[in-house]
Amino acid sequence: MVAPALAIDSAVRAKTFFEDAYRAFLKAEKDNGAQCKRLYRIADRSVQMRFANSTLLPLLSPAFEHLATTSSDPTPALTMCLWDSLSTGVSMPPPAWSWDDYDVLGQVRGFESGGVHLVYQGCSNALSIFDEERALAIYWAKDNQLPYYERSAPLRAIFTWWAASQDYLLVHSAAVGKGGVGVLLTGKGGVGKSTTSLLCLQAGLEFLGDNNVILRNGSSPTAYSLYNAATLHPEQIRRMPMLAQTIQNSPPPDSPKAVFFAKELNPGQLKLSLPIKAILVPRITGKTETRLAPCSPASSLAALAPSTIFSSPGAGRSAFKFMAKYVRQVPNYILELGTDLQQIPQTVTRLLSKIS
Amino acid sequence: MSELYRINGSNIIHEAFEDEVIVLNMNNGNYFSLSKTSADIWKLIETGATVPAIVNAMKQRYDGNDSEVETAVTQFVNQLAEENLVAAVEDRADSRNHAESGIDPPKERKPFQAPIFQKFSDMQEMLLLDPIHDVDESGWPGVPRISTSN
Numbered sequence: 001m002v003a004p005a006l007a008i009d010s011a012v013r014a015k016t017f018f019e020d021a022y023r024a025f026l027k028a029e030k031d032n033g034a035q036c037k038r039l040y041r042i043a044d045r046s047v048q049m050r051f052a053n054s055t056l057l058p059l060l061s062p063a064f065e066h067l068a069t070t071s072s073d074p075t076p077a078l079t080m081c082l083w084d085s086l087s088t089g090v091s092m093p094p095p096a097w098s099w100d101d102y103d104v105l106g107q108v109r110g111f112e113s114g115g116v117h118l119v120y121q122g123c124s125n126a127l128s129i130f131d132e133e134r135a136l137a138i139y140w141a142k143d144n145q146l147p148y149y150e151r152s153a154p155l156r157a158i159f160t161w162w163a164a165s166q167d168y169l170l171v172h173s174a175a176v177g178k179g180g181v182g183v184l185l186t187g188k189g190g191v192g193k194s195t196t197s198l199l200c201l202q203a204g205l206e207f208l209g210d211n212n213v214i215l216r217n218g219s220s221p222t223a224y225s226l227y228n229a230a231t232l233h234p235e236q237i238r239r240m241p242m243l244a245q246t247i248q249n250s251p252p253p254d255s256p257k258a259v260f261f262a263k264e265l266n267p268g269q270l271k272l273s274l275p276i277k278a279i280l281v282p283r284i285t286g287k288t289e290t291r292l293a294p295c296s297p298a299s300s301l302a303a304l305a306p307s308t309i310f311s312s313p314g315a316g317r318s319a320f321k322f323m324a325k326y327v328r329q330v331p332n333y334i335l336e337l338g339t340d341l342q343q344i345p346q347t348v349t350r351l352l353s354k355i356s
Numbered sequence: 357m358s359e360l361y362r363i364n365g366s367n368i369i370h371e372a373f374e375d376e377v378i379v380l381n382m383n384n385g386n387y388f389s390l391s392k393t394s395a396d397i398w399k400l401i402e403t404g405a406t407v408p409a410i411v412n413a414m415k416q417r418y419d420g421n422d423s424e425v426e427t428a429v430t431q432f433v434n435q436l437a438e439e440n441l442v443a444a445v446e447d448r449a450d451s452r453n454h455a456e457s458g459i460d461p462p463k464e465r466k467p468f469q470a471p472i473f474q475k476f477s478d479m480q481e482m483l484l485l486d487p488i489h490d491v492d493e494s495g496w497p498g499v500p501r502i503s504t505s506n
Binding site: 297307 | 371374380387478491
Protein backbone atom coordinates (compact mmCIF):
# COMPACT_ATOMS: atom_id res chain seq x y z
CA MET A 1 0.00 0.00 0.00
CA VAL A 2 1.29 3.48 -0.86
CA ALA A 3 1.67 5.78 2.12
CA PRO A 4 -0.91 8.60 2.02
CA ALA A 5 1.69 11.35 1.67
CA LEU A 6 3.33 9.52 -1.20
CA ALA A 7 -0.02 8.94 -2.87
CA ILE A 8 -0.83 12.64 -2.67
CA ASP A 9 2.59 13.49 -4.05
CA SER A 10 2.07 11.11 -6.98
CA ALA A 11 -1.35 12.58 -7.69
CA VAL A 12 0.04 16.11 -7.66
CA ARG A 13 2.89 15.12 -9.97
CA ALA A 14 0.50 13.43 -12.37
CA LYS A 15 -1.92 16.37 -12.45
CA THR A 16 0.94 18.85 -12.85
CA PHE A 17 2.41 16.95 -15.77
CA PHE A 18 -1.01 16.71 -17.38
CA GLU A 19 -1.46 20.48 -17.11
CA ASP A 20 1.97 21.09 -18.63
CA ALA A 21 1.17 18.72 -21.49
CA TYR A 22 -2.20 20.36 -22.07
CA ARG A 23 -0.59 23.80 -22.24
CA ALA A 24 1.81 22.44 -24.84
CA PHE A 25 -1.14 21.23 -26.91
CA LEU A 26 -2.89 24.60 -26.64
CA LYS A 27 0.28 26.30 -27.90
CA ALA A 28 0.51 23.83 -30.79
CA GLU A 29 -3.13 24.46 -31.63
CA LYS A 30 -2.74 28.23 -31.48
CA ASP A 31 0.58 28.35 -33.35
CA ASN A 32 -0.79 26.27 -36.18
CA GLY A 33 -4.02 28.20 -36.49
CA ALA A 34 -6.01 25.19 -37.48
CA GLN A 35 -9.38 24.14 -36.16
CA CYS A 36 -9.33 20.46 -36.94
CA LYS A 37 -12.13 19.03 -34.87
CA ARG A 38 -13.91 15.78 -35.37
CA LEU A 39 -17.01 14.57 -33.58
CA TYR A 40 -17.97 10.97 -33.06
CA ARG A 41 -20.69 8.92 -31.43
CA ILE A 42 -18.94 6.09 -29.56
CA ALA A 43 -20.69 3.73 -27.16
CA ASP A 44 -23.71 6.02 -27.00
CA ARG A 45 -21.46 8.90 -25.95
CA SER A 46 -20.20 11.98 -27.74
CA VAL A 47 -16.46 12.14 -28.30
CA GLN A 48 -14.57 15.14 -29.64
CA MET A 49 -11.08 15.03 -31.17
CA ARG A 50 -9.13 18.27 -31.47
CA PHE A 51 -6.11 18.11 -33.78
CA ALA A 52 -3.54 20.91 -33.50
CA ASN A 53 -3.09 20.69 -37.24
CA SER A 54 -4.01 18.30 -40.01
CA THR A 55 -0.91 16.09 -39.85
CA LEU A 56 -2.26 13.30 -37.64
CA LEU A 57 -5.81 13.56 -38.95
CA PRO A 58 -5.46 11.25 -41.99
CA LEU A 59 -3.53 8.74 -39.89
CA LEU A 60 -5.82 8.46 -36.88
CA SER A 61 -9.33 9.45 -37.94
CA PRO A 62 -10.18 6.99 -40.75
CA ALA A 63 -10.61 4.14 -38.27
CA PHE A 64 -13.46 6.12 -36.65
CA GLU A 65 -15.12 7.46 -39.79
CA HIS A 66 -18.14 5.18 -39.46
CA LEU A 67 -18.86 6.82 -36.09
CA ALA A 68 -18.58 10.41 -37.30
CA THR A 69 -21.41 12.74 -36.45
CA THR A 70 -22.22 16.37 -37.05
CA SER A 71 -24.21 16.69 -33.84
CA SER A 72 -22.27 18.90 -31.54
CA ASP A 73 -22.49 18.22 -27.84
CA PRO A 74 -21.50 21.15 -25.58
CA THR A 75 -20.27 18.68 -22.97
CA PRO A 76 -18.75 15.70 -24.77
CA ALA A 77 -18.12 12.63 -22.70
CA LEU A 78 -14.50 12.69 -23.91
CA THR A 79 -12.32 15.36 -25.49
CA MET A 80 -9.03 14.34 -27.02
CA CYS A 81 -6.18 16.70 -27.89
CA LEU A 82 -3.76 15.40 -30.52
CA TRP A 83 -0.54 16.74 -31.98
CA ASP A 84 2.94 15.82 -33.13
CA SER A 85 6.11 17.81 -32.53
CA LEU A 86 7.65 17.47 -35.97
CA SER A 87 4.92 19.29 -37.87
CA THR A 88 3.75 21.70 -35.16
CA GLY A 89 7.16 22.68 -33.85
CA VAL A 90 5.87 22.30 -30.29
CA SER A 91 7.56 19.82 -28.00
CA MET A 92 6.06 17.83 -25.19
CA PRO A 93 7.49 18.95 -21.83
CA PRO A 94 10.24 16.62 -20.60
CA PRO A 95 8.97 13.57 -18.74
CA ALA A 96 8.52 14.04 -15.02
CA TRP A 97 9.97 10.59 -14.36
CA SER A 98 13.11 8.65 -15.04
CA TRP A 99 13.60 6.07 -17.69
CA ASP A 100 13.72 3.27 -15.14
CA ASP A 101 10.18 4.06 -14.03
CA TYR A 102 8.53 2.48 -17.07
CA ASP A 103 6.97 -0.93 -16.71
CA VAL A 104 6.75 -3.38 -19.57
CA LEU A 105 3.48 -1.92 -20.84
CA GLY A 106 4.87 1.59 -20.93
CA GLN A 107 3.08 2.79 -17.83
CA VAL A 108 5.04 4.86 -15.37
CA ARG A 109 5.30 3.28 -11.93
CA GLY A 110 3.72 5.47 -9.33
CA PHE A 111 2.14 7.75 -11.92
CA GLU A 112 -1.27 6.12 -12.06
CA SER A 113 -2.66 8.44 -9.50
CA GLY A 114 -5.30 11.04 -8.87
CA GLY A 115 -7.37 9.75 -11.78
CA VAL A 116 -4.61 10.47 -14.32
CA HIS A 117 -3.46 7.60 -16.54
CA LEU A 118 -0.37 7.66 -18.69
CA VAL A 119 1.41 5.31 -21.05
CA TYR A 120 4.33 5.74 -23.43
CA GLN A 121 4.31 3.44 -26.44
CA GLY A 122 7.85 3.01 -27.65
CA CYS A 123 6.88 1.43 -30.94
CA SER A 124 4.89 4.52 -31.92
CA ASN A 125 7.00 7.05 -30.01
CA ALA A 126 3.69 8.31 -28.70
CA LEU A 127 2.40 9.36 -25.30
CA SER A 128 -1.20 8.94 -24.18
CA ILE A 129 -2.59 10.62 -21.07
CA PHE A 130 -6.11 10.65 -19.68
CA ASP A 131 -7.57 12.73 -16.87
CA GLU A 132 -10.70 10.96 -15.67
CA GLU A 133 -12.06 13.86 -13.71
CA ARG A 134 -11.96 16.22 -16.66
CA ALA A 135 -12.76 13.57 -19.29
CA LEU A 136 -9.81 15.04 -21.18
CA ALA A 137 -7.10 13.10 -23.00
CA ILE A 138 -3.86 14.00 -24.72
CA TYR A 139 -2.16 12.10 -27.50
CA TRP A 140 1.28 13.29 -28.55
CA ALA A 141 3.65 11.76 -31.07
CA LYS A 142 7.16 12.87 -31.94
CA ASP A 143 6.34 12.72 -35.63
CA ASN A 144 3.82 11.23 -38.03
CA GLN A 145 5.63 7.93 -38.54
CA LEU A 146 3.01 5.76 -36.88
CA PRO A 147 3.10 2.00 -37.43
CA TYR A 148 0.24 0.29 -39.27
CA TYR A 149 -1.31 -1.09 -36.09
CA GLU A 150 -1.48 2.39 -34.59
CA ARG A 151 -3.46 3.49 -37.63
CA SER A 152 -5.81 0.50 -37.58
CA ALA A 153 -6.48 0.63 -33.82
CA PRO A 154 -5.56 4.19 -32.84
CA LEU A 155 -5.74 5.72 -29.39
CA ARG A 156 -6.45 2.34 -27.83
CA ALA A 157 -4.94 3.19 -24.44
CA ILE A 158 -7.08 6.31 -24.12
CA PHE A 159 -10.22 4.45 -25.11
CA THR A 160 -9.37 1.67 -22.65
CA TRP A 161 -9.20 4.13 -19.77
CA TRP A 162 -12.19 6.13 -20.92
CA ALA A 163 -14.38 3.03 -21.39
CA ALA A 164 -13.53 1.91 -17.85
CA SER A 165 -14.48 5.35 -16.54
CA GLN A 166 -17.90 4.86 -18.15
CA ASP A 167 -18.24 1.35 -16.63
CA TYR A 168 -17.67 -0.15 -20.05
CA LEU A 169 -14.75 -2.30 -21.15
CA LEU A 170 -12.65 -2.28 -24.30
CA VAL A 171 -11.91 -5.92 -25.11
CA HIS A 172 -9.82 -7.90 -27.52
CA SER A 173 -12.73 -9.35 -29.48
CA ALA A 174 -14.52 -9.21 -32.78
CA ALA A 175 -18.29 -8.90 -33.12
CA VAL A 176 -20.68 -9.61 -35.98
CA GLY A 177 -24.43 -9.81 -36.25
CA LYS A 178 -27.58 -10.37 -38.23
CA GLY A 179 -31.07 -9.06 -37.79
CA GLY A 180 -29.96 -6.64 -35.12
CA VAL A 181 -28.37 -9.18 -32.75
CA GLY A 182 -24.72 -10.11 -32.47
CA VAL A 183 -22.13 -12.54 -31.24
CA LEU A 184 -18.69 -11.90 -29.82
CA LEU A 185 -15.75 -13.72 -31.33
CA THR A 186 -12.99 -13.91 -28.81
CA GLY A 187 -9.53 -15.30 -28.28
CA LYS A 188 -5.88 -14.37 -28.49
CA GLY A 189 -4.22 -13.36 -31.70
CA GLY A 190 -4.02 -16.13 -34.27
CA VAL A 191 -7.04 -18.19 -33.23
CA GLY A 192 -9.10 -16.97 -36.16
CA LYS A 193 -11.44 -14.36 -34.71
CA SER A 194 -10.33 -11.63 -37.08
CA THR A 195 -10.49 -13.89 -40.13
CA THR A 196 -13.88 -15.21 -39.03
CA SER A 197 -15.31 -11.73 -38.55
CA LEU A 198 -13.96 -10.54 -41.90
CA LEU A 199 -15.34 -13.60 -43.68
CA CYS A 200 -18.69 -12.74 -42.10
CA LEU A 201 -18.35 -9.16 -43.30
CA GLN A 202 -17.55 -10.40 -46.79
CA ALA A 203 -20.63 -12.64 -46.61
CA GLY A 204 -22.88 -9.66 -45.83
CA LEU A 205 -23.26 -9.89 -42.04
CA GLU A 206 -23.42 -6.87 -39.78
CA PHE A 207 -20.03 -5.87 -38.44
CA LEU A 208 -18.79 -4.08 -35.31
CA GLY A 209 -15.07 -4.78 -35.45
CA ASP A 210 -12.47 -7.47 -36.05
CA ASN A 211 -10.23 -7.09 -33.04
CA ASN A 212 -11.50 -4.54 -30.53
CA VAL A 213 -15.01 -3.68 -29.36
CA ILE A 214 -16.42 -1.93 -26.31
CA LEU A 215 -18.66 -3.98 -24.04
CA ARG A 216 -21.44 -2.89 -21.74
CA ASN A 217 -22.73 -5.19 -19.03
CA GLY A 218 -26.24 -5.13 -17.73
CA SER A 219 -29.57 -6.78 -18.38
CA SER A 220 -28.86 -6.64 -22.11
CA PRO A 221 -25.14 -7.20 -22.74
CA THR A 222 -24.10 -5.01 -25.61
CA ALA A 223 -21.06 -4.48 -27.81
CA TYR A 224 -20.17 -1.17 -29.44
CA SER A 225 -18.07 -0.57 -32.50
CA LEU A 226 -14.88 1.41 -32.13
CA TYR A 227 -12.73 0.80 -35.21
CA ASN A 228 -13.80 0.00 -38.73
CA ALA A 229 -10.21 -0.81 -39.66
CA ALA A 230 -8.71 -4.25 -39.80
CA THR A 231 -5.27 -5.57 -40.61
CA LEU A 232 -4.74 -8.44 -43.00
CA HIS A 233 -1.89 -10.82 -43.56
CA PRO A 234 -1.10 -11.59 -47.19
CA GLU A 235 -2.73 -14.99 -46.74
CA GLN A 236 -5.95 -13.37 -45.52
CA ILE A 237 -5.89 -11.02 -48.49
CA ARG A 238 -5.66 -14.00 -50.78
CA ARG A 239 -8.63 -15.70 -49.11
CA MET A 240 -10.86 -12.62 -49.08
CA PRO A 241 -10.70 -11.01 -52.51
CA MET A 242 -13.65 -8.69 -51.93
CA LEU A 243 -11.88 -7.10 -49.01
CA ALA A 244 -8.59 -7.02 -50.87
CA GLN A 245 -10.05 -4.57 -53.39
CA THR A 246 -10.33 -1.90 -50.72
CA ILE A 247 -6.97 -2.29 -49.05
CA GLN A 248 -5.40 1.10 -48.36
CA ASN A 249 -1.79 0.06 -48.44
CA SER A 250 0.28 -2.84 -49.57
CA PRO A 251 2.28 -4.21 -46.67
CA PRO A 252 5.59 -2.38 -46.68
CA PRO A 253 8.73 -4.46 -46.22
CA ASP A 254 8.84 -3.91 -42.45
CA SER A 255 5.13 -4.40 -41.89
CA PRO A 256 3.53 -7.81 -42.11
CA LYS A 257 -0.03 -6.60 -42.58
CA ALA A 258 -2.14 -4.35 -44.81
CA VAL A 259 -4.76 -1.97 -43.43
CA PHE A 260 -8.31 -2.37 -44.60
CA PHE A 261 -11.27 -0.12 -43.76
CA ALA A 262 -14.64 -1.88 -43.62
CA LYS A 263 -16.40 1.40 -44.37
CA GLU A 264 -14.98 1.22 -47.89
CA LEU A 265 -16.70 -2.09 -48.54
CA ASN A 266 -20.29 -1.54 -47.49
CA PRO A 267 -21.05 1.18 -44.93
CA GLY A 268 -24.53 -0.27 -44.41
CA GLN A 269 -23.06 -3.35 -42.78
CA LEU A 270 -21.29 -1.36 -40.09
CA LYS A 271 -23.33 -1.02 -36.94
CA LEU A 272 -22.73 1.23 -33.98
CA SER A 273 -23.79 -1.43 -31.51
CA LEU A 274 -25.44 -4.81 -31.19
CA PRO A 275 -26.98 -6.70 -28.28
CA ILE A 276 -24.79 -9.75 -27.77
CA LYS A 277 -26.60 -13.07 -27.61
CA ALA A 278 -23.67 -15.52 -27.59
CA ILE A 279 -19.92 -15.71 -27.28
CA LEU A 280 -17.94 -17.78 -29.76
CA VAL A 281 -14.39 -18.96 -29.17
CA PRO A 282 -12.82 -19.75 -32.55
CA ARG A 283 -10.51 -22.71 -32.71
CA ILE A 284 -8.64 -23.87 -35.80
CA THR A 285 -9.13 -27.62 -36.23
CA GLY A 286 -7.57 -28.50 -39.58
CA LYS A 287 -10.72 -30.42 -40.47
CA THR A 288 -12.95 -29.51 -43.41
CA GLU A 289 -16.17 -28.90 -41.54
CA THR A 290 -16.99 -25.93 -39.33
CA ARG A 291 -19.18 -26.61 -36.34
CA LEU A 292 -20.31 -25.18 -33.05
CA ALA A 293 -19.91 -26.96 -29.73
CA PRO A 294 -21.29 -25.57 -26.46
CA CYS A 295 -18.66 -24.67 -23.91
CA SER A 296 -18.54 -23.33 -20.40
CA PRO A 297 -18.42 -19.63 -19.47
CA ALA A 298 -15.02 -20.42 -17.96
CA SER A 299 -13.73 -21.37 -21.42
CA SER A 300 -14.90 -18.07 -22.84
CA LEU A 301 -13.30 -16.17 -19.97
CA ALA A 302 -10.00 -17.98 -20.56
CA ALA A 303 -10.18 -16.89 -24.21
CA LEU A 304 -11.35 -13.33 -23.59
CA ALA A 305 -9.55 -12.14 -20.48
CA PRO A 306 -5.81 -12.74 -20.93
CA SER A 307 -5.28 -10.97 -24.24
CA THR A 308 -7.53 -8.10 -23.13
CA ILE A 309 -5.80 -7.64 -19.79
CA PHE A 310 -2.21 -8.17 -20.84
CA SER A 311 -2.44 -5.86 -23.83
CA SER A 312 -4.27 -3.00 -22.12
CA PRO A 313 -2.62 -0.57 -19.74
CA GLY A 314 -4.51 -0.41 -16.48
CA ALA A 315 -6.74 -3.40 -17.14
CA GLY A 316 -6.66 -5.65 -14.12
CA ARG A 317 -8.97 -7.06 -11.52
CA SER A 318 -12.01 -4.91 -12.29
CA ALA A 319 -11.72 -5.69 -16.01
CA PHE A 320 -11.45 -9.38 -15.19
CA LYS A 321 -14.54 -9.28 -13.01
CA PHE A 322 -16.40 -7.39 -15.73
CA MET A 323 -15.61 -10.10 -18.25
CA ALA A 324 -16.44 -12.86 -15.76
CA LYS A 325 -19.89 -11.34 -15.36
CA TYR A 326 -20.30 -10.90 -19.12
CA VAL A 327 -19.58 -14.51 -20.04
CA ARG A 328 -22.18 -15.73 -17.57
CA GLN A 329 -24.97 -13.80 -19.22
CA VAL A 330 -25.04 -15.50 -22.62
CA PRO A 331 -24.48 -18.96 -24.11
CA ASN A 332 -20.90 -19.84 -25.01
CA TYR A 333 -19.64 -21.96 -27.89
CA ILE A 334 -16.40 -23.21 -29.37
CA LEU A 335 -16.46 -22.35 -33.07
CA GLU A 336 -14.45 -25.13 -34.63
CA LEU A 337 -13.11 -23.57 -37.80
CA GLY A 338 -12.86 -25.83 -40.80
CA THR A 339 -10.76 -25.43 -43.90
CA ASP A 340 -13.83 -24.93 -46.11
CA LEU A 341 -14.01 -21.19 -45.50
CA GLN A 342 -17.56 -20.78 -46.85
CA GLN A 343 -18.87 -22.82 -43.95
CA ILE A 344 -17.56 -20.35 -41.39
CA PRO A 345 -19.93 -17.44 -42.08
CA GLN A 346 -22.69 -19.95 -42.85
CA THR A 347 -22.33 -21.50 -39.39
CA VAL A 348 -22.31 -18.11 -37.68
CA THR A 349 -25.31 -17.02 -39.75
CA ARG A 350 -27.29 -20.10 -38.74
CA LEU A 351 -26.63 -19.40 -35.08
CA LEU A 352 -27.58 -15.74 -35.44
CA SER A 353 -30.80 -16.69 -37.21
CA LYS A 354 -31.61 -19.08 -34.37
CA ILE A 355 -30.95 -16.57 -31.57
CA SER A 356 -32.40 -13.45 -33.17
CA MET B 357 5.72 -27.81 3.53
CA SER B 358 3.46 -25.31 5.25
CA GLU B 359 0.01 -26.34 6.42
CA LEU B 360 -1.65 -23.14 5.34
CA TYR B 361 -1.59 -21.20 2.10
CA ARG B 362 -3.30 -18.10 0.80
CA ILE B 363 -3.88 -16.66 -2.66
CA ASN B 364 -0.63 -14.86 -3.41
CA GLY B 365 -1.66 -11.24 -3.45
CA SER B 366 -3.70 -8.87 -5.54
CA ASN B 367 -1.79 -9.68 -8.74
CA ILE B 368 -3.33 -13.14 -8.78
CA ILE B 369 -6.83 -12.66 -10.14
CA HIS B 370 -9.26 -15.49 -10.37
CA GLU B 371 -12.87 -16.41 -10.97
CA ALA B 372 -14.66 -19.56 -9.87
CA PHE B 373 -17.42 -21.12 -11.91
CA GLU B 374 -19.39 -24.22 -11.10
CA ASP B 375 -16.53 -26.66 -11.41
CA GLU B 376 -13.81 -24.56 -13.03
CA VAL B 377 -11.55 -21.77 -11.91
CA ILE B 378 -9.67 -19.37 -14.19
CA VAL B 379 -6.55 -17.78 -12.68
CA LEU B 380 -4.36 -15.02 -14.13
CA ASN B 381 -0.92 -14.19 -12.78
CA MET B 382 -0.52 -10.49 -13.54
CA ASN B 383 3.17 -10.64 -12.60
CA ASN B 384 4.30 -12.89 -15.41
CA GLY B 385 1.42 -13.27 -17.91
CA ASN B 386 0.72 -16.92 -17.14
CA TYR B 387 -2.87 -18.02 -16.85
CA PHE B 388 -4.40 -21.25 -15.70
CA SER B 389 -7.52 -23.33 -15.98
CA LEU B 390 -8.40 -25.52 -13.03
CA SER B 391 -11.27 -27.96 -13.06
CA LYS B 392 -12.87 -30.61 -10.91
CA THR B 393 -10.54 -31.62 -8.08
CA SER B 394 -8.07 -28.83 -8.78
CA ALA B 395 -10.89 -26.27 -8.77
CA ASP B 396 -12.15 -27.68 -5.48
CA ILE B 397 -8.73 -27.32 -3.89
CA TRP B 398 -8.38 -23.74 -5.08
CA LYS B 399 -11.76 -22.80 -3.63
CA LEU B 400 -10.81 -24.39 -0.33
CA ILE B 401 -7.53 -22.49 -0.20
CA GLU B 402 -9.58 -19.35 -0.75
CA THR B 403 -11.72 -20.12 2.27
CA GLY B 404 -8.63 -20.36 4.50
CA ALA B 405 -8.70 -24.12 4.99
CA THR B 406 -5.47 -25.77 6.06
CA VAL B 407 -3.90 -28.43 3.86
CA PRO B 408 -5.01 -31.23 6.22
CA ALA B 409 -8.55 -29.85 6.12
CA ILE B 410 -8.43 -29.75 2.34
CA VAL B 411 -7.23 -33.33 2.25
CA ASN B 412 -10.12 -34.39 4.51
CA ALA B 413 -12.64 -32.50 2.41
CA MET B 414 -11.40 -34.20 -0.74
CA LYS B 415 -11.61 -37.61 0.92
CA GLN B 416 -15.21 -36.89 1.85
CA ARG B 417 -16.10 -35.68 -1.60
CA TYR B 418 -14.27 -38.21 -3.73
CA ASP B 419 -13.79 -41.94 -3.65
CA GLY B 420 -10.11 -42.78 -3.63
CA ASN B 421 -7.25 -44.28 -1.72
CA ASP B 422 -6.64 -42.05 1.32
CA SER B 423 -2.91 -42.04 0.91
CA GLU B 424 -3.12 -41.21 -2.78
CA VAL B 425 -5.55 -38.38 -2.12
CA GLU B 426 -3.27 -36.89 0.49
CA THR B 427 -0.20 -37.13 -1.71
CA ALA B 428 -2.00 -35.69 -4.74
CA VAL B 429 -3.43 -32.77 -2.79
CA THR B 430 -0.15 -31.81 -1.16
CA GLN B 431 1.73 -32.12 -4.45
CA PHE B 432 -0.84 -29.93 -6.17
CA VAL B 433 -0.64 -27.25 -3.51
CA ASN B 434 3.13 -27.33 -3.93
CA GLN B 435 2.70 -26.84 -7.67
CA LEU B 436 0.46 -23.83 -7.06
CA ALA B 437 3.12 -22.44 -4.76
CA GLU B 438 5.86 -23.05 -7.32
CA GLU B 439 3.82 -21.05 -9.82
CA ASN B 440 3.55 -18.30 -7.18
CA LEU B 441 -0.21 -18.50 -7.25
CA VAL B 442 -0.41 -19.31 -3.55
CA ALA B 443 1.96 -18.49 -0.75
CA ALA B 444 2.61 -20.15 2.60
CA VAL B 445 1.11 -18.44 5.61
CA GLU B 446 3.00 -18.33 8.88
CA ASP B 447 0.34 -16.67 10.98
CA ARG B 448 -2.46 -19.14 11.33
CA ALA B 449 -4.80 -16.93 13.24
CA ASP B 450 -7.38 -17.02 10.47
CA SER B 451 -6.90 -20.60 9.43
CA ARG B 452 -9.60 -23.18 9.56
CA ASN B 453 -8.99 -26.79 10.34
CA HIS B 454 -12.36 -27.64 9.00
CA ALA B 455 -12.90 -27.09 5.34
CA GLU B 456 -16.26 -25.44 5.08
CA SER B 457 -18.14 -24.47 2.39
CA GLY B 458 -18.08 -23.91 -1.13
CA ILE B 459 -17.81 -27.64 -1.33
CA ASP B 460 -20.92 -29.44 -0.15
CA PRO B 461 -20.59 -33.16 0.41
CA PRO B 462 -22.08 -34.85 -2.64
CA LYS B 463 -24.75 -37.51 -2.54
CA GLU B 464 -22.51 -39.79 -4.57
CA ARG B 465 -18.76 -39.72 -4.38
CA LYS B 466 -17.08 -39.59 -7.74
CA PRO B 467 -13.78 -41.33 -8.31
CA PHE B 468 -10.86 -39.19 -7.27
CA GLN B 469 -8.78 -37.81 -10.11
CA ALA B 470 -5.41 -36.26 -9.43
CA PRO B 471 -5.70 -32.47 -9.57
CA ILE B 472 -3.99 -30.82 -12.47
CA PHE B 473 -4.05 -27.40 -14.06
CA GLN B 474 -3.70 -26.26 -17.62
CA LYS B 475 -1.05 -23.58 -17.83
CA PHE B 476 -0.85 -21.06 -20.67
CA SER B 477 2.20 -18.89 -21.23
CA ASP B 478 1.31 -17.36 -24.58
CA MET B 479 0.74 -13.92 -23.08
CA GLN B 480 4.23 -13.72 -21.62
CA GLU B 481 5.66 -12.23 -24.78
CA MET B 482 3.46 -9.17 -24.24
CA LEU B 483 5.19 -8.60 -20.92
CA LEU B 484 8.69 -9.19 -22.24
CA LEU B 485 8.76 -6.34 -24.74
CA ASP B 486 11.22 -3.61 -23.89
CA PRO B 487 10.98 -1.14 -26.70
CA ILE B 488 12.18 1.90 -24.78
CA HIS B 489 15.90 2.29 -24.70
CA ASP B 490 17.70 5.58 -25.21
CA VAL B 491 16.39 9.10 -25.01
CA ASP B 492 17.43 12.26 -26.79
CA GLU B 493 18.03 15.73 -25.38
CA SER B 494 14.28 16.33 -25.05
CA GLY B 495 14.02 13.44 -22.62
CA TRP B 496 11.92 11.38 -24.99
CA PRO B 497 13.08 8.36 -26.98
CA GLY B 498 14.89 9.09 -30.19
CA VAL B 499 15.74 5.58 -31.36
CA PRO B 500 14.23 3.71 -34.30
CA ARG B 501 11.08 1.84 -33.41
CA ILE B 502 10.99 -1.87 -32.81
CA SER B 503 8.38 -3.34 -35.13
CA THR B 504 5.86 -5.58 -33.39
CA SER B 505 2.54 -6.98 -34.40
CA ASN B 506 -0.64 -6.11 -32.53
